[in-house]
């Protein structure tokens with residue numbers, strides 16, 4: 367019975383995940399190595415992959431920093447009222463509940479070139495919407511809960527007594543964090559970071575709305591795949607998609623490893 | 631370190647956890663904070679340590695107000711109830727933490743670790759992690775870690791609560807010895823009166839956020855100043871109608887007065903075991919229980935049920951047996967006052983003058 371279920375699960379996963387990957391891989395090699403290489407070496411493909419890489423780096427860095435900070439505040443800060451904490455806690459979950467497209471739309475509505483704030487920033491030389499900052503903000507919005515939600519339960523579980531013990535031994539906040547808190551949460555942070563990278567690599571809806579999908583300017587890997595498919599340029603689409611899929615598999619393996627470290 | 635606390639108050643929300651607490655502790659003393667769970671003992675300790683901010687009141691170390699000093703600057707060693715060891719650090723690293731933070735030179739840190747490992751009997755365990763130690767060993771690590779930076783005041787929150795009864799006894803005497811040797815002022819919290827009586831120089835009884843009484847264990851036992859202390863320390867039975875007992879008729883002149891009687895205030899036996907038979911009451915044994923080193927005897931005297939102990943050397947009493955009961959003294963209390971009353975009939979009514 368158990369064997370049957372395991373087999374069944376396996377088959378479902380193979381159908382859902384395996385076959386598409388194989389098809390993408392196959393599609394990318396339709397015209398052999400040259401087709402794959404050509405699809406990837408197009409200037410717009412190189413630019414889109416660079417763009418995605420840049421967004422991944424910025425978003426992951428910002429998210430790791432602020433995610434850990436917010437988790438610490440939400441769990442530890444005594445000066446934040448319980449009520450305020452509860453509200454902030456639900457706000458953190460907002461991106462889970464809101465569709466990324468709507469998230470992107472909110473950014474356009476708030477910071478678009480037609481809004482007061484947007485035009486002001488535009489004049490100051492920092493365009494938000496249809497530019498990198500907007501895409502970063504949109505991706506941040508989508509991925510923000512991932513690290514916070516990984517770290518908060520661990521902080522709750524370890525409690526604050528080890529930190530208090532460190533204070534009484536003379537350690538101030540910074541030392542206490544790095545020597546006492548961080549070793550306990552680092553694998554959760556790593557796990558959250560992996561999730562963030564994966565989500566950022568694959569983010570489509572919010573970025574599409576905010577970026578305007580301008581070729582060689584605000585196009586990312588996912589929006590390029592979308593455009594290639596629209597233009598029936600399937601080999602090129604498969605080539606880019608295969609790179610993304612390879613990253614995902616790499617991340618998945620890394621994630622498993624991080625999870626085992628987190629558990630120990 | 632000389633520690634003084636004045637008018638200390640702490641509220642959590644609407645709940646008054648600590649109420650007008652005042653005390654002073656001399657240098658080198660070992661003080662036990664004793665009281666029921668939820669009484670505010672941990673809260674007092676945490677305020678002394680600076681982990682909790684008092685709503686009002688002053689905390690003075692060596693006569694200097696330290697309310698605004700952060701925990702890092704108070705020079706206090708704290709042993710948490712569940713030890714709060716750094717779980718990803720070895721025993722040696724746990725002990726070294728406070729010294730590294732204070733930037734002690736490496737060779738001195740090494741020396742100090744060796745010293746403390748020796749003192750706490752942890753030699754050979756330096757490389758272990760907390761989860762590889764027994765409860766008693768963890769407690770010693772917590773103790774060593776707290777002592778490492780040479781604090782002037784040591785606070786221990788229920789240090790033995792999580793340790794099984796047998797080792798607890800050993801650890802108690804070990805702690806007492808250790809603190810005597812180091813001469814460090816110490817305050818420890820417990821809800822176990824045996825522990826407090828055995829270990830502490832002085833006990834403070836804490837209940838509902840207030841200090842009910844402070845004194846040596848013997849003073850508190852002999853002269854409890856509130857009914858709460860009287861009933862909390864030792865075993866006791868409260869008697870509503872104390873004036874109905876022989877020798878305590880005088881209690882009737884204070885209406886509303888109740889009596890509290892401890893097992894050791896009572897003697898029970900056959901008629902021939904008493905010299906002053908006139909001072910005794912007639913009673914009937916209702917239960918006897920063997921308590922290892924003595925009998926626990928329950929006797930019914932009229933409407934009143936009393937509990938006492940009886941030596942194994944004496945004749946064994948049987949349930950239902952008629953006996954004589956002598957109540958030596960009772961602790962009387964009413965809403966305004968409390969005092970100890972001796973059995974009036976114990977003074978020989980017909981003294982023989984030579």
Ligand SMILES: Nc1ncnc2c1ncn2[C@@H]1O[C@H](COP(=O)(O)OP(=O)(O)O)[C@@H](O)[C@H]1O
Nearest residue numbers: 642643647665666667668669670671672673674
């Ligand atoms: N941080 C806190 N928030 C709310 N209530 C608290 C807090 N700390 C303690 N209390 C309450 O204060 C009372 C005294 O607690 P505590 O000092 O821990 O007592 P004890 O150590 O004597 O058992 C308890 O009723 C407890 O619930």
Ligand SMILES: [Mg+2]
Nearest residue numbers: 668671672673
């Ligand atoms: Mg407590």
